[in-house]
Amino acid sequence: MDSAQLVSATGITRNYGNLIAVDQIDFSLQQGEILGFLGPNGAGKSTTMSILTGNIAPHSGSIKICGIDLLDKPKQAKSLIGYLPENPPLYPQLNVIEYLRYCAQLHGISKKEITDAIDRAIQRCSLKDVRNRLIGSLSKGYQQRVGIAQAIIHSPRVLILDEPTVGLDPNQIIEIRKLITSLGKECGVIISTHILPEVEEICNRIVILNNGRLVFGSPLPISNKPDVAVSLAAPPPLDDLSRIFVDINVLQKSKHQFIFSPEFDYEFKTRFAQVAVKNGWGLEELRSIQPSLEGIFTNYVCSDINIESDSGAENTGHKSPDNHTNQNTAEGNDED
């Protein structure tokens, strides 16, 4: 059971009166994974996180944390979770050490180990310089770090962070992201955010929520499989290209433009350049295009505006069009 399935949630549903905040959500989290919860405001991200941490009870569905049922044995399950809510639960009148000591006590860390636990959390979150200052007098970035320190004080198996970088300046964001990435090596992490580049930078996998439903789930980085766009002055017939680059999907966009999907063939661009020069195709342009998360996000979340239909035709040449949902929006996003 311990086999790395840290969180498994099935069919979680939660209503607020008539409003269905979370509707039949299933997902799981494995050891060493950083799972990103994406979605617009009000999509149900925070509600889902409150449910996962036992702050509110789901109306149906089950949640297992490392195999322990959260609803049956809340105490045991909660002791495996570290949680940073949207508003860090801080006491402004305490200093950092006092606060962390209290958190450690709440988690039942024994007297002997408390000092070690506090030192470790302070070191992880680089709080050494401010450890004796009142939390209320710290900057937002430091407060956020204290919030994270609080969440990791008991060395949880699962770390749940609700919009950890909101309201921070760019430097602080970078530091917090670094911290999360390093924490992701020790425990499973679930973070929610609506900042797409953040997800691309730190998550291994994403789920997209919209109107309380889980609309998309995929491993990341999607961008590790960039397509390659080429422009050739004297292009050979499409059939020739497919023959030369076996196993690689190719799509002709216009007379001179082609798009290749080399998947994980990282040598492709070099190889193509050599072949093109040798055959005198007149290589004019060779660049990577990222199937961006933004494209996927807008596609799934803004279903009212629906831009899916006009991309359908061009996608036909792809091996797995479901992964590269919308080439149109993706195109030209990232240059290599």
Add this chain to the structure above:
Amino acid sequence: MKIKAIALREFKNFFISPLGWIILAATQGIISFQYIARIADYIFDYQPKLAKLNNPPGVTDIVGVYTIAHVAELFLIIIPIATMHAFSSERRNHSLTLLRSSPISVTEMVLGKYLGILAFAMLMVLQVAVMIFTLEVGTDLDIGKILSGLIGLSLVIAAWSAAGIYFSSLTKSPATAAIVTIALLMILWKLEWGAETSAQVAAFFAYLSVPNHFGPMAMGIIQSVDVCYFILFITLFLILTIRRFDAERLRH
């Protein structure tokens, strides 16, 4: 263990902000004034008259019992102010999530808070006690009677603290919690006003009324019915608080 940590935190919180010190200072100021005025009365007014009586009431009754009985009214306001922050400030600070996400039960959370506040409230009983026992320097007190009064006062304060915690769990605003608590305690204190309507209502109101249970203790009579009243009072409000948090988890 965790209850102790929460209680200790709550207790210490009073002294991190000026609130705790101010409450203690104000209490001390008011009760000292009342006490000194009463002693002056005793010396200049009562003593000459008492000398003519056969079996006169002593200083224990005239100063001790009087002080304890009247100090209780002061706590009608002080206790709600001491308890108003218990949960409402945590709500306002968003720090309640810390307790709700920790591996502790709602019961442990509520009991911890309650015991912390109770410990602080008992400091005020201690203030009253120390002041009355200074009389021991100049005269002989009926210690048993005074102790009975102090036990009664402690029970009243314990009951009111439980009510205060409950109302503080309902709202984000400490002031609202305090006002609602004061209103309830005042009504329960002055309940005999409504007791004149009919005999049945009178009996019911008399049972609910706090002074009817506190009065005998202040006079030195501890009855199990009175002790039970306060224990029921405390239990009721603590259970209401626990239920409130359970319901919040389910309904929101």
